[in-house]
Amino acid sequence: MLEINELRKRFAGGPDAPGGKVALDGIGFTVRPGEMYGFVGANGAGKTTTMRIVMGVLQADSGSVSWQGRPLGYDDRQRFGYMPEERGLYQKMRVAEQIEYFGRLHGMAAPVAKKATDDLLERLGLTERKGETVQALSLGNQQRVQLAVALVHDPEVLILDEPFSGLDPIAVDALATVLQERCRGGVPVIFSSHQLELVERLCDSVGIVSAGRMVATGTVEDLRAAESNTLRVVVRDPAPGWADGLPGTVTVHGDRHTLRTAGGDDQEILRRAVKAGRVEHFGVEQPTLTEIFKEAVA
Numbered sequence: 306m307l308e309i310n311e312l313r314k315r316f317a318g319g320p321d322a323p324g325g326k327v328a329l330d331g332i333g334f335t336v337r338p339g340e341m342y343g344f345v346g347a348n349g350a351g352k353t354t355t356m357r358i359v360m361g362v363l364q365a366d367s368g369s370v371s372w373q374g375r376p377l378g379y380d381d382r383q384r385f386g387y388m389p390e391e392r393g394l395y396q397k398m399r400v401a402e403q404i405e406y407f408g409r410l411h412g413m414a415a416p417v418a419k420k421a422t423d424d425l426l427e428r429l430g431l432t433e434r435k436g437e438t439v440q441a442l443s444l445g446n447q448q449r450v451q452l453a454v455a456l457v458h459d460p461e462v463l464i465l466d467e468p469f470s471g472l473d474p475i476a477v478d479a480l481a482t483v484l485q486e487r488c489r490g491g492v493p494v495i496f497s498s499h500q501l502e503l504v505e506r507l508c509d510s511v512g513i514v515s516a517g518r519m520v521a522t523g524t525v526e527d528l529r530a531a532e533s534n535t536l537r538v539v540v541r542d543p544a545p546g547w548a549d550g551l552p553g554t555v556t557v558h559g560d561r562h563t564l565r566t567a568g569g570d571d572q573e574i575l576r577r578a579v580k581a582g583r584v585e586h587f588g589v590e591q592p593t594l595t596e597i598f599k600e601a602v603a
């Protein structure tokens with residue numbers, strides 16, 4: 306289990322923040338083997354700083370990170386896979402050569418690194434680009450190479466800073482499948498993302514960070530259970546003023562009126578809707594991760 310406990314970090318301030326900038330103010334969460342953990346938060350919330358501390362790129366002012374019950378050390382980190390926010394590839398090196406090279410740096414024997422590289426090239430749709438230099442690739446393909454570099458040595462833990470940003474939908478699916486496989490093999494995976502539908506679809510657990518603090522963490526189901534469900538009613542071409550006095554808000558697209566409400570008498574709302582026009586939809590919906598996120602960081 307990867308345990309992140311009460312991390313605090315203040316950066317030295319500039320002229321506009323002479324007292325320094327508090328980036329992390331007690332961040333903590335745990336990720337179990339085989340768990341996919343989505344780390345979400347607004348720009349500047351502290352996700353990258355947290356991941357950098359986990360990977361030893363930055364030092365926390367206080368707090369700790371442990372892996373399998375022991376403080377995380379250099380040797381452990383060598384067995385982690387990390388995709389940093391600042392992408393770090395050798396621009397003039399060829400794609401396959403580069404991935405193999407990183408595998409070798411992690412101690413893989415040459416034939417093993419080559420096999421793992423070929424496999425990842427195939428999985429991430431890069432086989433046809435294997436002989437090209439990184440600088441000749443589009444940004445999305447460079448991103449795929451960066452991911453292959455993080456995955457090549459069969460890491461024990463994966464820490465990925467916005468791995469899906471800039472990928473086309475085919476590459477998103479390919480990466481999601483690779484990550485799910487690694488997860489099923491017992492690897493804890495943490496990734497940050499602003500693509501909340503993707504996080505909702507892929508992750509077992511989610512941590513929402515705001516201004517350096519965890520404002521929510523748990524399974525998507527737990528986070529949903531803490532929020533109220535919404536009744537959504539869609540009425541086609543209703544009589545004017547049909548929803549006057551009903552709780553909630555009405556949005557209108559063409560002749561389609563949608564009422565959303567978290568309260569009120571559902572049977573009364575249904576009666577009013579049926580009387581007003583043709584009811585196309587009447588149902589209770591759970592909040593999406595985007596709604597949970599907005600509520601948590603408000």
Ligand SMILES: Nc1ncnc2c1ncn2[C@@H]1O[C@H](COP(=O)(O)OP(=O)(O)OP(=O)(O)O)[C@@H](O)[C@H]1O
Nearest residue numbers: 316317326328346347348349350351352353354355
């Ligand atoms: N080296 C640094 N020096 C000073 N301040 C920093 C430094 N690195 C980060 N910060 C500040 O720490 C806070 C957290 O930044 P961080 O990059 O961790 O956020 P983030 O959640 O990853 O954001 P984003 O979604 O935009 O990538 C921000 O206010 C940022 O400006």
